Amino acid sequence: MKEKLLYLILFSFTFIYTTAQDISLYEQFNGRYDFTFVGNTLNPVENNPSPTCDILTSSSAELNLDSADQVIAAYLYWAGSGTGDFDIELNGNPITAERNFPLSALNTDGLTREYFSAFADVTSLVQTTGNGTYTVSELDLTDIVTDPLYCNIKTNFGGWAIIVFYQNPNLPLNQLNLYDGLQYVPPFISVTLPSLNVIDNAGAKIGFLAWEGDASLAVTETLSINGNPLSNALNPINNAFNGTNSVTGSNELYNMDLDIYDIQNNIQIGDESAEITLESGQDFVMVNAIVTKLNSQLPDATIIVDNIAKECNSGFVTIDYTVYNINSTEVLPAGTPIAFYIEGNYIGGTVTSQEIAIGDSESGTFIVNIPAGTPVDYEILVVVDDIGDGTGGIVIETDETNNSVTIQETQYVSPTLQEPQDITTCETDNGTNIGVFDFSSYEEDLKTSPTDVVTFYTSYDNADDAVDDITNIDSYTSNGENPQTIYVRLEGENGCYTIGEFDLIAVDCLFPDGTVTIADIAKSCNSRIITVAYTINNFNSFDILPSGTPVSIFANGEFIDYTETLLDIAIGETENSTITLTIPDTIPLDFELTFVVDDIGDGTGIVTESDEENNSTVTAISLLLSPEPVEPEPLIECNEGNGISTFDFSNYEALLRTTPNENVYFYTSETDANTDANRIYNTTAYNNTTDPEQVYVRIDNGECYTVTSFLLSTRKCPPTTYNYVTPNGDGYNDTFFVEGLRNIFYDFKMTIYNRWGNLVWTGDHNKEDWDGIASVEKVGAENNTVPVGTYYFVLELNDPEYPEPIVGWVYVTK
Structure with a gap:
């Protein structure tokens, strides 16, 4: 009782949503053609009425064509439960899917189940094999069909089929259409078959490749074309998909169908499409491919x-x-x-x-x-x-x-030729009318495309026939006709060409050729007066350059002076000269100086030359300026004795430099600074020789220099006392030393007292420093070193800058 109830529950499931691929036209054949099916299931038994969760991984079927049948196309389809196995074998040959048709179905139990179909073109294999056994293997769906997700609702299946299209000269003229995709019922699907051209419906038939049909499920399962239900001996009108094969007559093609129906009374002459409908009240059926055969006698231009x-x-x-x-x-x-x-x-x-x-x-x-x-x-x-x-x-x-x-x-269009300019050159000799010409640049300049070909000829006919072209175009000697016409042929890559012409003109060129070069320019610091040495040349000429040939000078294009050649300049000779120029204040320090021979100052010449384009020379000039002087601050240091001190003015080198290219040097005299002699090198610890002393500075930019100076002087600084005396003769602290005292304060007086105020020692500039021996008030034995202890001194500088005495203490020890 429980098993029966489970059976009823399982088949009450309904698929409520799918993702599928609609059936559409894949290929059309026109001619004396027909089709057949060959294929087999992998299910050992039907899924109904009891679920069977076993499946094979290979199966075989026979192809039987007449001897006159010639295979023109063969397409392998395979399908099953799950997301797909797309690498299989056909008669031991590896086959990989070229197309696939996935299908997802959402059941009322809330679970989504995947199904698939795959396609491969096996035409060459079937043409080679011909009639015989075809075995599909390595199609392994075992893990899927044993899954309760499929087995419990009896949609576990697998199988394969080859749709074979063949030609036979005894067949009538037909049109075969192959439609494929993957669509399913229940409850209902409608497929429109387009691209039909029905001339005669005699012998019309339609074939179906479908999956998962069960013979034991016949609940309103109807296949119709144009509203007319179809049936045949194997397929009842209410159970269209029932595991049958119309080619072999088998009813044991479990869970798949290879069915062919006669439809000649269900389609009309002139129809361009047909409507296929499939209705199922329970059986889960997937239509994979539909083939139609119609008598369609039409040309195809x-x-x-x-x-x-x-x-x-x-x-x-x-x-x-x-x-x-x-x-x-x-x-x-x-x-x-x-x-x-x-x-x-x-x-x-x-x-x-x-x-x-x-x-x-x-x-x-x-x-x-x-x-x-x-x-x-x-x-x-x-x-x-x-x-x-x-x-x-x-x-x-x-x-x-x-x-x-x-x-x-x-279009083949002749290239556009820009008319070449005439070329003028000098005669090879006076009166010959012959010149040597170079028109090699035209070979590239006249092209309109890099692939164009430019050639030159002495006659129009030669140019038109492309014969006897001129080869020495860089040094062609004219023939004495003056001018001589040269014909140019511009030919494109398509063979189209245009012919143009230009003249070669030989002229009298017995002229001088004035050129100018600048040899040297003398400049002075802080001066706008320069002296220029220049040379007037008459090279590459055929005549003398006359005296009085003008020479104009320009600064930044502004006319500033004028001169002339003094003598006739022979062919190949030169004339050297100098000119002193004052550069106007309006001209910047950096400017271009231009000399132009045969120019009266306005660009006009008076001499006819062989080359009127080479008369000028330009050079860049920079006027010289001395560096800007910067007055250094005087330096004052403490007098170390006799007006001598140690000075550090090394930072003045960077301080006085105004540009990176300047050098700064120090000297003890202005003469040394001007001649760059006897530089001061120890600028970090310089001892003056006089007080005060003038130090001179030379700031040099490599061309000009400036000399400036600053003062070194000393001052009297308060002396510094050291409060420790060890009169033991070891050379360290043997006397009471006061730094900055002697040779500075010449009138000083020092007195030393013991702690009871008794005078112990007195001294001045003429007396040595106190060595710890009493000289005034005896303390202990006479001329003995005073006892260890602290003593007090009074230092009187007797200097107006320091009127008050300096009082302090000193400690004496052994």
Whole structure:
């Protein structure tokens, strides 16, 4: 009782949502063709009425064609539960899916289940193998079908099929359409089969490849075409998908169907589409492929362009074309129109001259005039079965979408030649009218494209025939005709060419050629007066350069002075001279100095020369300035004795430098500074020799220098006492030393007292420093060192700057 209840619950499930791939047209065949199926299931038994969770990994089937049948296409489909196994074997040959059709179904139990179908083109394998056994192996769905997710609701399946299309000369002319995808029921699906061209419905049939149909589930399972239910001996009207194979007559093709139906009374002549509907009240069926065979006797016109002949600048092209009637089931009638378009505009047309048999063709030629204004690169469109308005033709065809061919074309147009300029050169000798000419630059300059070819000729006929071109174009000697005309041929990569011409002119060139060079420029610091040495040349000339030839001088393009040559300058000779120039204050320190020979100051010359373009020379000038002087601050240090001290003025080197290229040096005299002699190097610890002392500074930029100075002086600083005396003769602190006292304060007086105020010692500038021996008040034995202890001193400097005595203490120890 529980098992029966479970059975009822499992089959009450309904699939409420899917993601699938709709059935659509995949391929069409027209001719004396038919189709058959070969395939097998991997399910050992049907899933109903009891669930069976076993599945095979391989199975076999037989292909049996007549001896006159020739395979033209064979497509392998395989399918099953789960997301897919896309690498299998067919007769031991590895097969990988080229296309696949996934399907996701959401059941009312809230669970989503995946199913798949895969496709591979196996035409060559079937053509080679022919009739016999076909085995699919390595299709392993074991883990999936044993999963309760599939097995418990009995949608565990696997299988394969090959749809074979074949040709036989004894067959009528048919149109075969293959539609594929993956759609499922329940409850209902509708599939529209387009691209039908029904001429005669005799022998019309339709075949189905479907998965997961169960013979024991026959709940309103109806297959209809155009509203008419289909059935045959294997497929009852209420159980269309029931595990049967119409080719073999088997009813043990578990969980898949290879069914073929006669539909000649269910489709009408002239139909362009058919509506397939499938309804199922319970059985979960997936339709994978549908094949139709209809008697469809129609031609199929196609066209190719075999060749386009064109001439340079002709304004027309000659098109060789071929019209085909290949993918057809009827002859293409004579008079089928052919239209020609350029850049989308109809130009003209023609028609086929005779009927074109099935699989045959007809070639023709048509001259197309290219309209004015058409770009050099343009598009030619040729359409068969087109009356010239782009809306279609007069012939009904099996395929109305393959009638045209588009060609990207280029007009053969001669390149545009920029008329070359005439070339003038000197005669090789006076009165010869002969010159040596170089027009090699024209070989590149006259090109309009890098692939152009430029050649030169002595006659128009040679240029037109492209014979006897001039080869020595860099040193061509004219023939005595003056001028002599040279013809130039500019040829593009398409062979089109243009001819132009230019003249070679030989002229009398017995002229001087004045040039100028600047030899030297003398400048002074802080002066705008410069002296320039220059040379006037008469090189590369054929005559003397006369005396009085003007020479003008410019600063930054501004005229500043004028001179002339003194003597006639012979051919190949020179004249040297100098001129002193004052540069105006309006001219910056850095400027360009220009000398121009044969120029009166306004760009005008008075001498005819062989070369009027080489008369000037330019040089950059920088006037010299001494560095700006910076007055250093005087330095004052403490007198170390006799007016001598130690000074550090090393920082003045950076302080006095105004530009990075300046050098700063120090001297004890102005003469040394001007001659750069006897530099002071110890600027960090310099001892003056006089008090005060003047130190001189030279700031040098490499061309000019400036000399400045600063003062070193000393002052009397308060003396410093050291409070520790050890009169033991070891050389350290043997006497009471006061730094900055002697040789500075010459009138000083010092007195030393013991702690009871008794005078112990007195001294002055004429007396040595106290050595710890009493000299005034005896303390202990006479002339003995005083006892260890602290003593007090009074230092009187007797100097107006320090009127008050200095009082302190000193400690005496052994």
